Amino acid sequence: MNASNDRKHILLIVQKFGGTSVADLEKIQHVARKVKHEWDNNHQVIVVVSAMAGVTNQLIEQASKANPLYDNQEYDAIVATGEQVTAGLLALILQKMNMPARSFMGWQIPMLTDDNHKHAKILDIDKAKFMASIKAHDARAIAICAGFQGVTNNGRISTLGRGGSDTSAVALAAAIGADRCDIYTDVDGVYTTDPNIVSKARKIDKISYDEMLEMASLGAKVLQTRSVELARYYNVKLRVLSSFEQEVTENSGTQIIQEVLQMEERSVTGITCSQDETKITILGVDNIVGAARIFTLLSDKKIIVDMIVQVESRQQGLGNLTFTIKSDDSEKVQALLKQHQEALEFEQIVSQDGLIKVSIVGSGMRTHTGVAAILFNTLKEKNVPIHAVSTSEIKVSVLIDAEYMELVMRNLHHAYGLDE
Amino acid sequence: MNASNDRKHILLIVQKFGGTSVADLEKIQHVARKVKHEWDNNHQVIVVVSAMAGVTNQLIEQASKANPLYDNQEYDAIVATGEQVTAGLLALILQKMNMPARSFMGWQIPMLTDDNHKHAKILDIDKAKFMASIKAHDARAIAICAGFQGVTNNGRISTLGRGGSDTSAVALAAAIGADRCDIYTDVDGVYTTDPNIVSKARKIDKISYDEMLEMASLGAKVLQTRSVELARYYNVKLRVLSSFEQEVTENSGTQIIQEVLQMEERSVTGITCSQDETKITILGVDNIVGAARIFTLLSDKKIIVDMIVQVESRQQGLGNLTFTIKSDDSEKVQALLKQHQEALEFEQIVSQDGLIKVSIVGSGMRTHTGVAAILFNTLKEKNVPIHAVSTSEIKVSVLIDAEYMELVMRNLHHAYGLDE
Numbered sequence: 157m158n159a160s161n162d163r164k165h166i167l168l169i170v171q172k173f174g175g176t177s178v179a180d181l182e183k184i185q186h187v188a189r190k191v192k193h194e195w196d197n198n199h200q201v202i203v204v205v206s207a208m209a210g211v212t213n214q215l216i217e218q219a220s221k222a223n224p225l226y227d228n229q230e231y232d233a234i235v236a237t238g239e240q241v242t243a244g245l246l247a248l249i250l251q252k253m254n255m256p257a258r259s260f261m262g263w264q265i266p267m268l269t270d271d272n273h274k275h276a277k278i279l280d281i282d283k284a285k286f287m288a289s290i291k292a293h294d295a296r297a298i299a300i301c302a303g304f305q306g307v308t309n310n311g312r313i314s315t316l317g318r319g320g321s322d323t324s325a326v327a328l329a330a331a332i333g334a335d336r337c338d339i340y341t342d343v344d345g346v347y348t349t350d351p352n353i354v355s356k357a358r359k360i361d362k363i364s365y366d367e368m369l370e371m372a373s374l375g376a377k378v379l380q381t382r383s384v385e386l387a388r389y390y391n392v393k394l395r396v397l398s399s400f401e402q403e404v405t406e407n408s409g410t411q412i413i414q415e416v417l418q419m420e421e422r423s424v425t426g427i428t429c430s431q432d433e434t435k436i437t438i439l440g441v442d443n444i445v446g447a448a449r450i451f452t453l454l455s456d457k458k459i460i461v462d463m464i465v466q467v468e469s470r471q472q473g474l475g476n477l478t479f480t481i482k483s484d485d486s487e488k489v490q491a492l493l494k495q496h497q498e499a500l501e502f503e504q505i506v507s508q509d510g511l512i513k514v515s516i517v518g519s520g521m522r523t524h525t526g527v528a529a530i531l532f533n534t535l536k537e538k539n540v541p542i543h544a545v546s547t548s549e550i551k552v553s554v555l556i557d558a559e560y561m562e563l564v565m566r567n568l569h570h571a572y573g574l575d576e
Numbered sequence: 577m578n579a580s581n582d583r584k585h586i587l588l589i590v591q592k593f594g595g596t597s598v599a600d601l602e603k604i605q606h607v608a609r610k611v612k613h614e615w616d617n618n619h620q621v622i623v624v625v626s627a628m629a630g631v632t633n634q635l636i637e638q639a640s641k642a643n644p645l646y647d648n649q650e651y652d653a654i655v656a657t658g659e660q661v662t663a664g665l666l667a668l669i670l671q672k673m674n675m676p677a678r679s680f681m682g683w684q685i686p687m688l689t690d691d692n693h694k695h696a697k698i699l700d701i702d703k704a705k706f707m708a709s710i711k712a713h714d715a716r717a718i719a720i721c722a723g724f725q726g727v728t729n730n731g732r733i734s735t736l737g738r739g740g741s742d743t744s745a746v747a748l749a750a751a752i753g754a755d756r757c758d759i760y761t762d763v764d765g766v767y768t769t770d771p772n773i774v775s776k777a778r779k780i781d782k783i784s785y786d787e788m789l790e791m792a793s794l795g796a797k798v799l800q801t802r803s804v805e806l807a808r809y810y811n812v813k814l815r816v817l818s819s820f821e822q823e824v825t826e827n828s829g830t831q832i833i834q835e836v837l838q839m840e841e842r843s844v845t846g847i848t849c850s851q852d853e854t855k856i857t858i859l860g861v862d863n864i865v866g867a868a869r870i871f872t873l874l875s876d877k878k879i880i881v882d883m884i885v886q887v888e889s890r891q892q893g894l895g896n897l898t899f900t901i902k903s904d905d906s907e908k909v910q911a912l913l914k915q916h917q918e919a920l921e922f923e924q925i926v927s928q929d930g931l932i933k934v935s936i937v938g939s940g941m942r943t944h945t946g947v948a949a950i951l952f953n954t955l956k957e958k959n960v961p962i963h964a965v966s967t968s969e970i971k972v973s974v975l976i977d978a979e980y981m982e983l984v985m986r987n988l989h990h991a992y993g994l995d996e
Contacts, residue, residue, distance in 0.1 A: 181642055219668060222668040223671060223672040233667075234665065259650055259653050289731075311709075
């Protein structure tokens with residue numbers, strides 16, 4: 157009787173811990189206590205871990221030094237080791253605390269992805285196989301999964317892009333039908349803007365998938381964009397929590413849910429900033445075929461191009477093509493373009509580093525008017541030049557010089573009434 | 577016509593590069609030139625790499641700190657990452673030099689092992705599958721294999737024990753029927769003794785598998801013991817070479833072969849020293865069942881016990897049991913024994929660190945007399961206390977205090993006529 161009563165309360169919980177939460181052995185021990193808390197309550201726990209803070213960057217630096225035009229398949233093999241180490245260490249610490257734990261790499265789960273290396277997409281997780289592997293170790297085993305990584309149909313290691321461990325966690329939660337997916341990180345939730353930049357930033361208790369999606373894709377580093385997309389699609393009950401908070405209560409963190417109903421809806425929910433943006437301008441390209449050739453080349457090499465700012469016409473069918481990329485792709489992109497200069501038939505490349513993209517986000521924009529006007533007026537008042545603008549249904553983004561970051565974000569936070 | 581002539585000269589070559597040979601990107605670039613040299617001669621090259629020098633120790637330290645009584649399965653998952661990174665980096669550098677290279681982890685080859693984690697033995701390498709994977713990448717692809725690691729039947733990562741990359745290389749050479757297996761290391765061959773300790777040490781041009789086996793197992797760190805055993809069994813043409821020598825000639829390095837025929841055979845071929853030995857003495861154990869229980873426990877935990885020095889009888893059927901282990905197992909062994917003190921029924925543990933095992937090795941011992949006498953006389957003259965002695969057909973080992981290392985080795989090297 158009791159057994160069947162107990163079974164009712166067994167939840168299937170996915171917990172994800174980011175790089176700063178597992179930065180050293182002491183922090184991993186702290187993470188282990190969070191796992192133990194759920195396990196002691198008789199829940200079945202599946203944990204997803206990132207690499208220890210800084211490790212992935214070191215590995216990327218090594219790969220870039222070995223070969224600036226690195227092959228993404230080998231890049232993946234190298235950087236995937238970071239999560240492998242954390243998974244093993246957390247398993248060892250849980251075992252020391254007398255919990256049956258076992259590490260699982262992407263290929264061991266297996267988490268099948270496409271072969272778009274460095275930015276692979278998850279195709280399938282074999283729930284039955286994975287759950288059987290866990291049970292084979294121990295009836296109450298805790299699976300510690302290396303985040304960020306998967307395996308292709310060819311048996312090659314793939315990775316899901318920076319911050320991919322969030323996506324690993326949500327995909328696992330969706331595949332196994334988890335009751336909860338708790339993303340533990342170094343902040344206690346999603347904020348109206350970056351508290352390191354704007355001191356008046358406030359924690360948001362509930363945010364819709366749509367808003368979170370814009371916030372995430374625009375630089376709020378709390379969650380990887382794709383993890384939010386995936387959570388929305390599969391309706392995964394997602395929560396962002398602090399690893400460092402002792403007690404988790406109903407009001408802890410930020411819940412990401414279908415729709416937020418508020419008495420008085422704000423026009424703007426949050427302000428984000430995406431740093432390390434580089435603007436590339438290619439001078440003297442063919443107006444007709446230039447862009448197609450260049451973006452095909454970049455796409456083949458899996459370079460993510462963000463804003464495409466302008467294609468100006470000049471004399472003789474030649475124009476200038478401008479777009480933004482992440483600054484850490486800058487060297488690779490420029491080397492690649494110069495290598496193909498003859499075939500692409502352009503005159504010159506000009507690059508500008510040190511840019512940022514500031515965005516305002518809110519479902520309220522759908523119904524409120526004058527939202528963009530506040531943005532442009534604020535920039536005008538502070539004499540901030542705008543390099544580019546892009547918009548969607550629930551956000552407006554501007555590309556500006558990095559030096560204006562604090563000034564602009566602080567003033568926008570105030571202008572949209574987010575300070576209170 | 578030419579094509580068929582050319583084909584005759586295509587060799588299948590395994591090259592293995594140790595930790596100091598791949599210690600940094602500059603050294604890996606140098607390694608890449610060694611690979612290119614063989615590849616340019618139209619040979620098919622399979623490369624085996626170790627972790628970058630120091631990396632494996634760091635990983636082991638992390639695992640030990642996470643859990644001193646670590647589970648070997650998770651230990652393997654953690655430490656196997658070192659070789660994974662090197663394999664990826666070398667592949668990237670070869671690709672930069674326009675060679676088609678592709679990394680292979682143990683589970684990708686696959687190199688099937690038993691599930692004796694941390695000290696796994698290779699069961700099988702699927703030659704057809706491996707060669708097909710290489711060809712699938714490119715007709716002339718260079719496979720860069722992560723040494724030291726394999727995969728169990730359960731799909732878990734295994735490792736082959738310290739220095740296991742040599743064994744990986746020889747096993748691959750045997751499995752694919754390689755024409756040569758070249759082990760590149762930081763010395764230019766096998767020496768009569770450690771040149772860092774005895775300045776008069778000389779390079780040995782040819783050594784038999786049997787002698788090399790004793791040398792390797794007794795602490796000559798040039799080759800892992802099992803790799804030599806495996807090479808002897810499969811008659812793999814093995815050569816030890818320096819990574820740092822520019823030109824490889826016929827006289828480079830040391831060849832390990834079936835039998836060495838010499839006009840005047842020396843009684844002793846080399847002198848080795850195994851450091852970091854710890855002597856454990858367990859006081860007051862049952863003379864009948866004590867040793868069996870203790871060694872069963874250590875064997876279950878995969879602890880390698882070397883010399884078992886004595887089982888002294890005392891009163892009431894109790895005795896003292898003494899054996900040696902590697903010092904880095906010392907903490908684990910003592911914790912383990914204390915944990916089981918009640919079941920094992922002993923009184924006390926005494927450990928002595930800071931010991932070394934010095935050995936003289938030579939096939940000539942089979943026919944020469946008085947070889948051991950020279951050893952004991954040399955130790956007596958220098959007043960060196962002997963803690964234990966063990967012998968085999970072609971070697972004699974003594975356990976002594978580490979402080980006598982240089983003194984003893986220098987004098988033995990002279991006494992056995994190895995200085996000339």
